[in-house]
Amino acid sequence: MASSSKKVIYAAxxxxxxxxxxxxxxxxxxxxSAMLSEGIHSLVDTGNQLLLLLGLKRAKMPADEEFPFGHGKEVYFWSFxxxxxIFAVGAGISLYEGIHSLMDPHPVQDPYINYIVLGLAMVFEGGAWYFAWKEFNAMRDSRGYFEAVRKEKDPTTFVVxxxxxxxxxxxxxxxxxIGLGQYTGNPAWDGIASIVIGLILGLTAAWLAYETKGLxxxxxxxxxxxxxxxxxxxxFKEIKRVNxxxxxxxxxxxxxxxxxxDYMDGLDSQRVEESISRLNRQIKEQFPRVKRVFVEAQALSDRQT
Known part of the structure; x- marks a missing residue:
């Protein structure tokens, strides 16, 4: 999964x-103004890819005395x-630029340059989107789209x-x-487009923040x-009850x-230790992502008090 995530991030x-x-x-x-907002949007996205790569790299750092369970949550922090x-830079600047453009509208010069650039950007962005979509589909398996985002524990794929x-x-x-501005002769459409882009980025940022917060x-x-x-x-026959x-x-x-x-009454320490060892081994063999298992011997009456 980490290798696939890196491929998606590098492509983006x-x-x-x-x-x-x-x-x-x-x-x-x-x-x-709309094109400036789009430029800022792409610049922010470029910086975001670098942050995600930083998170993946730092997550591989080994455990130490200060971080005994490793640095895996670095991925979650940098995704947040x-x-x-996206919210502070991308959405904020796009909204500011759009409002400023509406207050002081000016016609777009030679809009055909923008059409060419936007067309090329759609081709390149579409390719990156398709690559990310394929990885996301492979990750979600048979789950629904929203369910896959909610339950996925590696946020890098769905963030991209x-x-x-x-x-x-x-x-x-x-x-x-830009097209409406050229067709109607009203430059306000350019500023409106910049504001809408800012709102799209704001909603995207809010959703990403919500999904990564729990992780x-x-x-x-x-x-x-x-x-x-x-x-x-x-x-396990040695275990009376799982609390x-x-x-x-x-x-x-x-x-x-x-x-x-809650272990059966009368078990000696050796049988308890052997059962803990077997349970630890079975869980890790069945679920390779389980790295640490702690078994606490505790009677139900003690736990309730």
Missing amino acids: LIGNALIAVTKFIASVTTGS VVAIM LFEDTAAMLGLIVAFVG LIGESADKEIVRQIRSMADD ETLTMHMGPNFILVNISV
């Missing part, structure tokens, strides 16, 4: 960097930072997909806004995984498991 990084330069040149040449960047989707919508809005705080593993782990523990099964994603590929169990 190269595409956005080239598109950003082209859009800024077109904006300076034609004076279009990406959402803030969200960005590319917002980028395609922004290109369409810019194209329509950053500490989401549990998938309910089916939790159910199967509990079932494994229930099957509680707690899990947490410490990263996309690191699940922490804590199981509270």
